[in-house]
Amino acid sequence: MVPYFQSITRIILCIITVSLLFSSFAGAEISQKEKEATYKQLEIFSNVLSILQENYVEKIDTEEVINGAIRGLLFSLDPHSSYLPPENFRELQEETRGSFSGIGIEVTVKNDILTIVSPIADTPADRAGLKANDLIVEINGVKTRNMGPYEAIKKLRGPKGSKVTIAIHRAGWEKLKKITIEREIIPLQSVRAEYLSPGFAYIRITSFQSHTTRDFKKKIHKLKKEHSLKGMIVDLRNNPGGLLHQAVTLADFFLDSGRIVYTKGRKEDQNTVFNAHDNGEDNSYPLVILVNEGSASASEIVAGAIQAHKRGIIVGTQTFGKGSVQTIIPLPDGAGLRMTTARYYTPDDRSIQAKGITPDVEVPFVACAPSKEKKILKKIVKEKDLDHHLSGTDNKKTKSDDTETALAKRFLKDNQLRSAYNILKSLNLFSKFTGAKSQN
Template identity: 70%
Template sequence: MSFSNCMSRRSAYSLAILLFFLCTPVLAENADDAKTATYKQLEIFSNVLSILQENYVEEIDTKEVINGAIRGLLFSLDPHSSYMPPDSFKDLQEETRGSFSGIGIEVTIKNDLLTVVSPIADTPADLAGLKANDTIIEIDGVNTKNMGPDEAIKKLRGPAGSSVTLSIHREGWDKLKVITLKREIIPIQSVKAEFLSPGFVYTRITNFQSHTTADFKEKLQVLQKKHQIDGLILDLRNNPGGLLNQAISIADIFLNKGTIVYTKGRREDQNNIYTAHDNGEKRMYPLVLLVNEGSASASEIVAGAIQAHKRGIIVGTRTFGKGSVQTIIPLPDGAGMRITTAKYYTPDNRSIQALGITPDVEIPFIACGPSADSAESTKLLKEEDLAHHLPGAPAARGVDQEKTARQLEARLQTDNQLRTAYNIIKSLTLYYDFNKTVK
């Protein structure tokens, strides 16, 4: 990088700091005094810009410098407030409506470091083994210090098939790990649902998109036509969040009444309470939610609501703790501004911000066992496998059912958190059936 480019960056950063102080309301005796002081400070900013335009060693791009000042202003407030140039703002809109090309990762600034919130399931980032709280030190050789999340995301995305190289640090590692990932089209399909065994449904939401709730309900309806649902596991692990209204409507599926989440901000219109509605379609079977340190934002809202109303059991590890509300404000030139306007609180008055949701059953993930694909190799030796064993009654289950059982056994061996959730949901179902019988 040339000296002049360094100076350009330094000037933009200085302007950002200056603009921060200029635009922050000062303590004045009354509103008129505050307004006068602000106008004076803005006049100073205008004078500084004019001096730079006339005297700086190279001709400056005024628009770029002012945009840099705005970026610095927002970046200095908190990790989630940011300025989005027109192309970044367009990317954000596409992300919630359609697919995008990248490595499938959500990032934030944590302790002044570019930090992984969560990789999206089955994306290049997930398959490469990136985890929540990994720090990204470099992107394609560029140091990420002082790099905002939106700028980082822009560097991480690119045409499908192109590559990006990351230098990663993880707690406990002695040195950085350098990995190269190939970008892919990241689909918007965010819901998966299937029977683990007859009556027991496993669902996974990878992020909250504009049609997540509709897809979730549709998949449950398809499964209900095949078999009665006796219990459901909702997997929100490594779900970085998404749209607030979708998180609320997912929680509403399982709640009859009461608060789902509420927000508190500085202004009255930023204080909102979101409640459940009795729409006659409640799924009141036993429920277990899986969460981990990669579950953030909208995921934490769902988990917090279910836990506060004692509607289900939360299993896993403490969630990320991203409990602030961002408001997106379009700007005239096609750019956008994301600013933090409030904080989320659970129905039992707990702040999610920086605290997260602590599971009812805390259990760390332990990688163990063979792959779920090698179901045959995981079959344990039983009486029926011994030579010359005594025959029993005719098998109650067919070949397909036996195969499904073996696959489930293999899957539970490789995922101890899912195994715990499955055991809990079976126990809850027995208790639920017992109570119905007694009554």
């Protein structure tokens, strides 16, 4: 009688044989020598499984072992390719459509170590002080060495109100730091919009989900009803990326023509060029894009396109450098295959992979201590704050006074935003000056 495990491996061999034959018809360049080498290795794999099935100290779970082999196969290729069991595949689909319960971070494997790509803004991870490039050494006491991103995400997620403890190492730290974080529902409303001052808009995009560009346009049109736009800051800091198409359509909003991004893979059908179109809107106002080391993937596509076309100024710090494209292939049993199929390039032919986007104006983030903040705010004194000052014709407190105070406090906590705002106002003044000069 042929052991059940042997029959499973033979089925796997048949499937792979068919797939190799199909690949040859589809145009994949697989030589006869490569096919023979593949069959030989698969025969070894089949023999090892049979030996384990008959002689291993404990009974082997067939499904678990095969899934483990598939995960190991993909993990050996690159950090972003992975096998997604049905449960993980469903979670991935939820991420782009609804919400999930967790701490709010994107992770990857960098130099064989589980690494934070970015904490999502206004989430438990962000409030706990986690940063891009922090190394996660343990999750609830379990070492993360050789742990894939999706396995880690599964451990980090859990019911709302439950807690997870992670051990973090950061460059410059001598010891690991253990942080306990309470999980929350992480909503995927990825766009927030407001005016920093009349006419100067601030748009925060936390990730690129299926509805990001649509929500962005709605919020812009709402802002335009309040004031005419004089300039815009798009904040992509700690944005780990998301859907390629959403990054393309967002960049297209600001560009009228030319390439946005293009991809190159091994096969001809993996090479794609995405071009901008004239959307009929007046988007000629000054633009500043804020980025940092947590800006990755789709965020880098937007920043790279804006920079290449000289449509705006990129401000902040060097981005993460994730320049590869992943294709999700559903499998018959409800699982999914997440596979790296191409690299993407900016319109001026730059590869972002492992390099990132270099800002036009580099501004490292400098945190302001609360005590220092209070001292600085006390020094901000105007005529109206002096004792016995002469009254103006209208001595009433105005809404703009409150706005200026709130903005001053906000800028003390965020020096990168302050720099972006100052650059934006300077660009606005320059455009007015050059416009007036051309009319004379």
